[in-house]
Amino acid sequence: MAKIRKKKAAEQTANGERRFGRFVIFGIMFTVCIVYAQTASFEFTDWDDNKLIVDNAGIRSLSAESLRTMFTLESGRTFQPIRELSYAIDYALWELKPGPYHLVNALLHAIAAVLLFVWLRVLLRGFRPQWEPRQIGIAAAIAALLFAAHPVNIEAVAWASSRKYGLLAVFSLLAAICHQQSITATGVQRAGLIAGTLLCMLLAMWSSPVGVVVPTLLIGTDLCAAGIQRARKLRAQYAGYLALNVIITLSLFRVLTSGQGKTARDHSDGTLTGTLVTDFQVFFDYLCNLLLPLWLNNRYFHELSQSLSSPKVLLGMLSGAILVAAAVWRARHQDWFAAWCLGWFVVAWAPVANLVPISTIMADRYLYLPAMGVFAIAGAGGSALITRYGKGAMVAIGCVLLAYAAGGYQRCGVWKNSATLWTDSLAKDSRSALPYNSLGTLAQDAGRFGEAEAFYQQAIDRDPNSAVAHYNLSRILTLQSREHERAIRHIDLAIQADPLFANAHNNRGVLTKDLTSFQEAVRLAPDNADARKNLGNCYLERKQFDLARPQYEKALRLIPHDPSLHLYLGLIAQQAGDLAAAASRYEQALLLDPTLSAAQSRLTQIRASQN
Template sequence: MSFPTSQPDDSLSTSNKRPKPFVCDRALLTAAGLLVLGIAIVFGKSITFGFVNWDDPWYVTNNALIHSWSFENLYGIGTETVTRNYAPLTIFSYLLDYTAWGEWAGGYHLTNLCWHALNSVLVCVLLRQLTGRVYVALAVALLFALHPVQIESVVWISARKGLISTSFILASLCFWLRENRTSQDELIGTGLFLVALFAKAIAVVLPAVVLLYDWLIRRKSFAESLGRQVVGFLLAIWFTLLTTGSQKIVGGGIRHHFALNKIEVLGLDSMLLWRYLGMLLYPVERSIMYDPPLYYPLWIVLPSAIFWTGLAVWLFRSRHTHPWLVFGFAAALLPLLPVLNLIPLTTIINDRYLYLPCIPLFALGVTGVDWACRRIPRVPAATMNTALASLAIAACGWMTQQQMTMWKNDAALWKQAAEISPELPIVQYQYALSLWNAGDESKAVDRLEYALSLPRVDEYDRERYLAKLEEFRSTAEETAERTAGLENATR
């Protein structure tokens, strides 16, 4: 299987030659309009949502760095980490938001939608550049834009760093992934890569993606391909060290997997890859946190590990005959590598980690369906492609609209998480906080007591949960006393 380079049955295409990047012809403008319209229809309701109590207070509502344009704040934005991440460009975007919107959450959601719309258009531009086919590019971009797995990245204000980083990653790739690349293209691509790093460190994978493109697609030698990415890899190493140092801070999130050794982590990762594929193929029951098993029976883990190892070996051997297939799988895996807990993170699996990997996977899926449809006799391939793509895109848009309401406020977010992952103490703790903030004090106390009863509460969490429980009870008693005093005074 490979990306088609010709354009049969592609009604949106206007030329049999691959267009130059960023050429705004009628076909691309039409595709961009459809993408923006689709995002507005499906995600537009999010501007009525509020902030949530997961990272939003640290990034926005309680972040003094974004409340003024003082020198101290600007210096802090450029030098300080926020919630274990060094992302100065992202924090600067919140400063712009706060200046424009103040504390109106809808404005921040609107900014997220704009970044996501830009990314969707850039996906279309990049895929059109690579395939020469607007149909393929538009289908992949619409799936990327409207798939339910994108809800967390788009609707969660604190996920902004992934949106901004992706914009500059995609723009950089539009310059790097060219058959006849010039030195100017490489210089611009490197500059955009550096900007992407300042938004989120996930951009560190970009030099590896470009290296594989040069080696597999442009047929350059591995040594030459590697040599052209020396600067990129040095920048990637620098930002990796920055992020690794920040992520070692103890506290928050999920940490019970820290006890796993590297072999056990690899076994878990072999199962998580299936979970990630399942999230794309059957996107139901979204949650801000998941609680996958850490240990699987050997008779399940071993075949899984053998399958992925065998696939990797087959792909390597097929690099000359199926270079695009190899490149597609590699481009999907590379953005997942930093979040597979080879370096411990306070999370195991999240929807937002698929924001970048889903692009090559959707591209492989769309081109694979196109390849199959062209081999069905007496059935017009264009008709079949259009019908299947329309059905998949419409289903994604509908499911996204149905599921995104879980992000409308704290209570809805953590109620959903408590239903999906009831045994995670942090989920029950956050749910208790949301109930307390909503004025449901008795249920908040009950939920916090339940969190303390769970077996996976470590000493760090137990200490702060007990302190919060004492605060809840003390506040509830004071409220009850004041209420009783007012009642006695009015008699």
């Protein structure tokens, strides 16, 4: 009878855990829906969405050639084939309707939150073997709900261009779950789980370069949760993980640090020291944003910190020292959970901490993977409070989760379109040039040229070396046919700030009629149709027809619906005496634009001469 009662009690416990798990998963999905359903009506923004999605010819096809290009390592080109493949699938399903792209991001976020709950529910048994299943389940639930609702994760989800972070989280957590199950599996099942772990690691690395830390995170998790003895038994398995890690890391480092479009930059002061000091300031800001996310911004303004006496640097160092001391103290009492949480944060943050310099010092999206460690320890702390203080603690924690969800909902609305995004950014911090530049572009597109000019000038005031701001100011002066010399001066400053800025060279050619400027623009950007068209026009004016023709033909392959290109090719054919080819070009131009009088008069002239 005792055995029967024990069996029934175990079954009841298991059933209760399953019911609790289903309830939490429903809660996660519901939370994600409440916070992110609004993104279905969001637009693409002018911040990378055009480059990565709207104007990205590479996602327009799922052909073998397109797939080969996606998965080919090329110096100077960002290598994130899984992200690009996901966009290509989106385009095949709904072309450029922005709503579905945003909803796919939200779905990935929901899946990642569920996987985090599933993984932590098992992982915490190793860190907290003395806890009841209910305590472990509550800790995992709090952590997953924080991940699902926290405002700091909004950028990684509501921004269409941040797709890679959702993919990274999903594949990283799948790798963690497969690895966790492989430890106790045997035979063919174990081999399959190890292969699944390696595959998910590879997909995480191909989603985002940050994925290179996944093997280190999993090995570190084992060391903290089970100790060195188990790690020794898994040496062969770890060797496979690290071998994959080394291969992908070396290949990514090569393509990201070479070529004209390289992602890696130089340290702002030429050394690693300034970056490390600045990281203490960024670390403190990240802690503030995780605790009280009231100053979130899509573009933080950060100056390089040169002095250890800077208040934020000191606070960052003090915060780090306290956290390390707490983790060491707990580890001395055989509790490695705090050390694991802190280690997870630091290791996952390392690729974007500018140790290898990148374009951005601080961004909310950079916390998407690291913050899981913070949410895990918050979940464990919340579960301990509920166990000790009961319903009162549960109500308090519920209120905190609701507050974060409300903040997440409000923050999500900021990403509705470019205007709401940059208006919010400017309201949070007026020191950065980028919001002014972007708001100027929006005003220019709306025909408010005076307002646009004022925004561009304010951008230059804040960053005199902003090539884009100088370029935009030159363009707006050109559009208004004003201050020609000032326009040339600003385009020269744009080129001085960024000699590889192809559009600036092209616009300088427009302003000065300088052939070499167009040639340089085409050299820097061979697929710039506008530059090729302008270079062809320059050759045509000089009656260098043999040089003009290939420029027009290459431009036509890039923009096949431009009637003026057919017109110019018709002029060249007519000049060469090939009236049939000229007439054909004029007819194609008129098909695209029946009001093109130059093509109509030329075609009439040819037909009259033939009659």
